Amino acid sequence: MRTTNAARLLAAGAALTALTLLAGCGGSGDGGGAHRADEPVVSKAAVPPPPVKPQQARTLPGMPPVLDPADLYAADRPGRLSPVVKDFPSLVYVPNTNSDTVSVIDPRTYRIVRTLKVGRQPQHVVPSWDLKTLWVNNDRGNSLTPIDPRTGEAGKPVAVHDPYNLYFTPDGKYAVVMASMDRQLVFRDAHTMKTVKAVPVTCFGVNHADFSADGRYFVVSCEFSGELLKVDTAAMKVVAHQKLPLRGAMPQDVKISPDGKLFYIADMAANGMWILNGDTFAKPTFLATGKGAHGLYVSRDSRVMYISNRGEGTISLYDFARHRLTGKWRLPGGGSPDMGGVSADGKVLWLSGRYNSEVYALDTGTGRLLARIKVGSGPHGLAVYPQPGRYSLGHTGIFR
Template identity: 60%
Template sequence: GRTIPVTDPYNMYFTPNGSRAIVVAERLHRLDFRDPHSFALRHSLTVPCSGVDHMDFSADGSYLIASCEFSGQLIKVDVASESVVGTLTLPDGAGGMPQDVKLSPDGRTFYVADMMANGLWKIDGDTLHVLGFLPTGRGVHGLYPSRDARFLYATNRGEGSISVISFATQKVVAKWTIPGGGSPDMGGVSADGKILWVSGRYNGVVYAISTRDGKVLATIPVGVGPHGLCVWPQPGRYSLGHTGILR
């Protein structure tokens, strides 16, 4: 396909109704709302935080919650008006470094990985306040729901492990350690739900991990610095972008 020039693309998402593409221009402190077909720029939204990167949408798609890793904040953006309607400084403040954001299957709680706090913040998106904190592991980074929507896999990049969180109890029910250490970062679950594929950012590999027992099924050399990883195809009705996230 043709190459489409955009400005400072760090991440890219699509709104749940398919009306907009959002290019995350992290360095410029912007969310660029674009036509999802032509990618013509509709509106550049300057955000009041530093390091905007990951996001997820409310269940009805009316707003998004985005993490700002360099200022330890979250922002709430109204999708229809393309405007910031709230800012939340996490309890760690500038000492925190929020990363991936995922909405719970029941639509009530946003989970936010904080790699400096070594755990997940639980956020009420409607009121934009902290519900609690769940320790997982050092350098937690990526968040991936299981195919049956019972569990959330959290990659602890700093210690080479995966924490398994029960959505029902909001507790860690298992921790899978990569033998010999590793740096699990971003990834996705296979279409059948049996394998969690994750990049090993500082080890130059991709891990294939069994979701049944956490066993590493394969370690595949891929070259220096693998970060984003997309597992395809995925079940779902529409794409939210990022690393192949569908609903």
């Protein structure tokens, strides 16, 4: 009797197992199916979610998109010339402030090939936003002289009052005149140069600037009162200002870091540069570089910034990644390195010799002086042109 009952129980258990297996093979409400014993079982929790597309930065409307948020100078790589400028002859344009001329140098021969007569006290040669024109800032002449970079010839001057320096908004709509003596930032139509809005400032000597990564604001240095301004680009309004924490400070050139997080401001009285968080606009830190720190120029690989120390005839090298100075080049026989730019191939740093009526060409790999070229009196903001980049933000060539 026990044996019969046991057999019946075994048979019932086998039938139940068979039904369970059939149910498993037939599919389920969640779409599952059978698998072979040698197939791995993948948990749904282990399946990675689809990649999330990174959101684009909220930039100034009309501004070209940022190529690489980690490197604002990504468009400035060696030889990466815009179709607009690729056929322009390579030349160096040197405004001689005291001679009222522009010396035009052939960078291959290191010889002056042309001397242009311009307005009174030319300070900087500035590439336009669309890269098609070079503007000579005739500060005391109250005019801008256009140069056609296809021919190297000067055109008819345009009346603009007190144009010490010149910048362009990232959307290409406006030129911003640094009217130093007028104590104004003057927004003008980028093509006609007609005034759109004149913004009074409380500081003295507005002179240099650079724009934030998103183009929504820019930082301006005030040379004669030792102050910095933060300006809303779209509103055309000063939204913050601060006094540098050093009596007698004289801030000069301004450049943003490749990652867009910091601004560097050269200071010729403090003999170094201030390092500022533009977003918070908090009190900056300071790094000594050399006597009379004046110009700031980024290498073609975005790794190094060249700092011209006008008062001691040297150029300091600043490493962005390591946040420190890594070397210093000294001009043989001395000199007064001021403003300039880097050649299109990145191999030569060109700087004006403000107090020596000369221009310097230095090898960016070694710091060796390649040439010392005599020019007019008081050479200042020279422009190397053309240079890589999609558009110009002004000065002697800030390209994005």
